[in-house]
Amino acid sequence: MGEPHVAVFLRKSGWQVNAGRIERLWRREGVKGSPKQPKEGGLWLNNGSCIRLRPAYRNHVWSYDFAHCRTDDGKVFRTLNILDEFSREGSGTIRVKRKLNATDVIDALTDLFILHGPTAYMRSDSGPETVANDVRAWIEAVGAQTAFIEPGSP
Numbered sequence: 826m827g828e829p830h831v832a833v834f835l836r837k838s839g840w841q842v843n844a845g846r847i848e849r850l851w852r853r854e855g856v857k858g859s860p861k862q863p864k865e866g867g868l869w870l871n872n873g874s875c876i877r878l879r880p881a882y883r884n885h886v887w888s889y890d891f892a893h894c895r896t897d898d899g900k901v902f903r904t905l906n907i908l909d910e911f912s913r914e915g916s917g918t919i920r921v922k923r924k925l926n927a928t929d930v931i932d933a934l935t936d937l938f939i940l941h942g943p944t945a946y947m948r949s950d951s952g953p954e955t956v957a958n959d960v961r962a963w964i965e966a967v968g969a970q971t972a973f974i975e976p977g978s979p
Contacts, residue, residue, distance in 0.1 A: 927959035
């Protein structure tokens with residue numbers, strides 16, 4: 826139960842309370858409330874402008890990202906995950922390798938572009954710079970627009 830819920834509960838029970846006072850009391854007593862949800866990052870285009878792009882149809886906005894994992898024996902591997910943000914389908918595209926580079930990302934995107942046609946926008950965090958720059962150049966060459974979410978952007 827977070828601070829606002831307690832204030833509502835107390836008001837329903839006949840108490841006259843202020844949600845701000847409840848919050849101050851909780852803080853003074855060291856009670857942790859519900860964590861605030863972080864705001865979604867803005868979408869930064871190559872020209873420096875920021876928009877909040879929401880996918881409107883299939884193949885409108887795809888996103889890709891890397892995940893790092895370890896095997897039982899401690900060896901590191903990476904996965905490349907590509908997702909259609911409108912349908913929330915991954916289109917069966919998860920690439921797994923010990924090391925993934927820009928060529929692997931471009932190969933995976935080429936396969937998807939052949940199957941589904943090119944997307945209007947590709948979204949990603951900036952990732953490793955060499956991968957991001959090479960992939961960005963390739964995506965623009967095939968006619969899609971790149972959009973990168975900068976880490977820590979509001």
